[in-house]
Amino acid sequence: MIFIKIDQKAILKRYKPIDKFTHKGIQGHALIIAGSYGKIGAACLSAKAALKTGCGLVTAFIPECGYEIVQASIPEVMVLTDVEVKCISNITFEIIPEAIGIGPGMGQELATQNAFHQFLQTNAIHLVIDADGLNILSQNKSWLSLLKSKTILTPHPKELERLIGKWKTDEEKFSKTIAFSKKYNLIIVMKGAPTHIIDAETVYENSTGNAALATAGSGDVLTGMITSLLAQSYDAIDAAIIGVYLHGLTADIALPETGFQSFIASDIIKNIGKAFLTLEINTK
Numbered sequence: 001m002i003f004i005k006i007d008q009k010a011i012l013k014r015y016k017p018i019d020k021f022t023h024k025g026i027q028g029h030a031l032i033i034a035g036s037y038g039k040i041g042a043a044c045l046s047a048k049a050a051l052k053t054g055c056g057l058v059t060a061f062i063p064e065c066g067y068e069i070v071q072a073s074i075p076e077v078m079v080l081t082d083v084e085v086k087c088i089s090n091i092t093f094e095i096i097p098e099a100i101g102i103g104p105g106m107g108q109e110l111a112t113q114n115a116f117h118q119f120l121q122t123n124a125i126h127l128v129i130d131a132d133g134l135n136i137l138s139q140n141k142s143w144l145s146l147l148k149s150k151t152i153l154t155p156h157p158k159e160l161e162r163l164i165g166k167w168k169t170d171e172e173k174f175s176k177t178i179a180f181s182k183k184y185n186l187i188i189v190m191k192g193a194p195t196h197i198i199d200a201e202t203v204y205e206n207s208t209g210n211a212a213l214a215t216a217g218s219g220d221v222l223t224g225m226i227t228s229l230l231a232q233s234y235d236a237i238d239a240a241i242i243g244v245y246l247h248g249l250t251a252d253i254a255l256p257e258t259g260f261q262s263f264i265a266s267d268i269i270k271n272i273g274k275a276f277l278t279l280e281i282n283t284k
């Protein structure tokens with residue numbers, strides 16, 4: 001195992017400042033496939049976080065019932081709807097995004113599982129899988145071999161357990177996750193306090209974040225942020241590392257204003273700009 005601590009210096013080596021002459025057409029298009037009846041908020045959080053992390057365009061693919069919710073709450077985001085009202089049942093789109101984030105709030109209806117399977121069989125675009133995307137994979141482990149090399153998975157501890165089985169010690173958790181990452185050639189964002197990013201034998205430990213992040217939708221926001229960085233042509237490992245670092249940094253920045261208790265997932269999104277600025281100041 002190779003252990004690497006991720007601090008600001010490590011991020012600055014990977015961070016690419018925005019080109020003065022860029023435009024929205026080349027700044028990356030992220031597609032967020034998420035949401036179900038009662039959990040359209042997860043799609044909103046993820047899509048808004050993707051936009052606020054710098055990609056030029058964001059499209060949300062959601063069940064029909066979420067159409068007005070997403071359009072009204074984030075007018076900058078484009079929306080595609082499924083034929084089903086309450087859940088995703090057929091993932092088809094004509095746009096060509098550079099990266100896709102799938103799973104937040106998506107639910108695990110049979111129709112959604114079938115649509116996800118169909119999608120994995122044909123998808124060739126860089127991918128981040130979270131939440132119900134992970135839960136569906138846990139129930140259908142043979143589908144893991146459909147994932148392209150360096151697909152990013154972002155499990156919290158319970159989702160990780162569903163994927164790799166129970167562990168008794170931290171050591172066992174790491175060795176099982178490393179073996180899983182190697183077997184399927186995946187990047188595993190092992191969310192926690194702190195979060196570790198696992199790429200085969202290499203374990204990156206994040207240095208930002210605090211308990212304020214223990215709040216609903218916090219992971220949905222992270223999925224949007226990593227997808228956005230992937231869409232902006234960061235390598236998968238860099239997108240995962242920078243996304244986790246900035247996500248944690250928002251909570252460190254906001255803490256003096258919100259305290260642990262009143263920090264909510266929208267506060268992560270609100271502070272992404274300030275988190276980026278700490279990097280800009282250090283590249284001057």
Ligand SMILES: NC(=O)C1=CN([C@@H]2O[C@H](COP(=O)(O)OP(=O)(O)OC[C@H]3O[C@@H](n4cnc5c(N)ncnc54)[C@H](O)[C@@H]3O)[C@@H](O)[C@H]2O)[C@@H](O)CC1
Nearest residue numbers: 039040041042104105106107131132156157158216217220
């Ligand atoms: N506003 C929204 O629409 C929201 C939608 N959400 C979605 O709701 C669905 C269900 O997600 P959940 O994660 O709640 O459900 P899960 O059943 O996957 O996870 C909840 C369980 O995991 C355990 N757990 C979670 N984090 C842990 C940690 N750090 N350490 C130890 N145990 C931990 C909890 O004790 C609980 O038993 C997902 O699709 C998610 O994206 C949530 O993100 C909440 C907000």
Ligand SMILES: Nc1ncnc2c1ncn2[C@@H]1O[C@H](COP(=O)(O)OP(=O)(O)O)[C@@H](O)[C@H]1O
Nearest residue numbers: 156191192193210211213214216217218219220
């Ligand atoms: N005590 C904590 N300290 C630091 N980070 C935390 C803590 N609790 C949760 N987090 C972070 O918050 C996020 C929670 O993600 P997740 O459980 O998927 O939330 P949700 O599904 O509600 O969106 C992860 O990035 C995790 O690392």
Ligand SMILES: [Mg+2]
Nearest residue numbers: 131156219220
């Ligand atoms: Mg989650």
